[in-house]
Amino acid sequence: MIPRYQRILFWSLIGGIALMAAFLLRGCQQAHKRLTALNAATPIAAPNTAATEEITLYLASDADATITATRSQLALPQEPSLRARALLEHLLAQYAFPESAHPLQSGPAIDDVFLMTNPDSPSSGKVAVVSLHSSFVNNHPSGVVPELLTLNSIIGTLHSVLPDVAQVRFLVDGQPHDTLAGHASLARAYSLTDTSARPIAPSEAATQP
Amino acid sequence: MTQTRPLILAIAIILSTSTCLAQTPPTPQPAPATAPQPQTASPTPPKPLPAFYRNLIFLDPAHGGPDTGAHLPDNALEKDVTLAFAQRLRSALSAQGFTVISTRDSDPVTGLPTDQRAGAANHARPLACIVLHATATGSGIHIASSSLTPDDSAAPRAISWQTAQSFTLPMSLRLANEIGLAASSARIPVTLLLASVPPLDNLTCPAVVLELAPNSAPVTDTAYQQRVAETIAAALASFRTHNAPPPSSTQPAPPPPAPKSAPTPVPAAPATSPVQKPGASQ
Secondary structure: OOOHHHHHHHHHHHHHHHHHHHHHHHHHHHHHHHHHHHHHHHOOOOOOOOEEEEEEEEEEEOOOOOEEEEEEEEOOOOOOOHHHHHHHHHHHHHHOOOOOOOOOOOOEEEEEEEEEEEOOOHHHHHHEEEEOOHHHHHOOOHHHHHHHHHHHHHHHHHHHHHOOOEEEEEEEOEEOOOOOOOOOOOOOOOEEEOOOOOOOOHHHHHHOO | OOHHHHHHHHHHHHHHHHHHHHOOOOOOOOOOOOOOOOOOOOOOOOOOOOOEEEEEEEEEOOOOOOOOOOOOOEEEEEHHHHHHHHHHHHHHHHHOOEEEEEOOOOOOOOOOOOHHHHHHHHHHHHHEEEEEEEEEEEEEEEEOOOEOOOOOOOOOOOOOOOHHHHHHHHHHHHHHHHHHHHHHOOOOOEEEEEOOOOOOOOOOEEEEEEEOOOOOOOOHHHHHHHHHHHHHHHHHHHHHHOOOOOOOOOOOOOOOOOOOOOOOOOOOOOOOOOOOOOOOOO
16 A cells, blocks of 8 residues: 555656656757757847838749749838848848748858949939858859849849939959859949849740841 | 172162062052042942851850859769750751851860950851850750840941940840740740840840750750750751841852851841841841
């Protein structure tokens, strides 16, 4: 015959073990979530007192070579060049997610963004100069389509946030660079326009001069 | 004896000079005009070169040398795939009656700058310039024309190097469309794009970038490469028919400057501008 106090002690110990197991399981799940978030390498948003606003991101898709305008909410600083830089960092961070339709390697991408008047024709509007990190360029997938989509994504998104800027030029670590990853030219100025587009379909009518 | 030697030499020099002068053709005189010409009449201008040679195709297998291009699956390098594909395309084009010039037939030790590639293409005046690339992403073939704004005005005598393609862009768009149609007929997925890929913007010939992508077979597959090459060759033959029909028999074909290692191509038509405007090749 087991004494009553021993039975109470036994079931108390069993209950404690169950509670500790549940606590351990919960801790494991939280640690797993934390590690998964670290793998995504999404930059942690800096403390910002600005209110969130609606922005337009021009997101690329490798599967059908399209650029799609997507609405999103983001808090941005008011100063134009800081605003452009924060927006481009947010845009390129979207491509670092595992489920991205245009996968790019995570990490810092935008070195700086400058806004200046066009030295060739001051009346033609401002020029945005985007300096990319060399690590971003070195790890970018090589190919005409992925490079073109990255540039068009940046151009369209910049156009949405800086509508008074006419052109954009690209540098790498502050220096001129020929191509993004061997294909798309970085040596020329691009007009800031709405780049949301689908590939053109060939047609019989367009063959005749 | 020593005094007669200079005399003999002088006589020999005089005789040889007079013989040469006798064999020199008379200086061409300008044709009589309606109005009397002053004595300082300008010489006749040289005959303009044709805009392009309708049977000449310029291939540029991109990358090469230390520039390996993209790293493709199966440890393949883009520069090797573009070279192999260019050789297949050359054979297919030759079967269609084209003469082919290529920027490289092997892997050079030092890479060829894109400006030199464009210079060679512009000098050859081909019917079409095809810049070849390869990628592991996407499917089928990607055809890119220049993203410059088309310029419909007459090409000036000197055009900007950075925007040289803008005067030929309408023909380049038709070329891309022609290849796209042929690929669709051959059930090869095709994507038409506008992009700025060196040296596309610097070319004065109708030019496209053609990027080979996998399509249920890797880009290194020889059968797939052969199928795409034959499709492109057929498209270029159709483009020649639509945009540069053969010259009439009454119009003698002027001899073009013979390109390196190429037989004499037949020029489409003489033109005053190095850039052939649409419809001007007849």
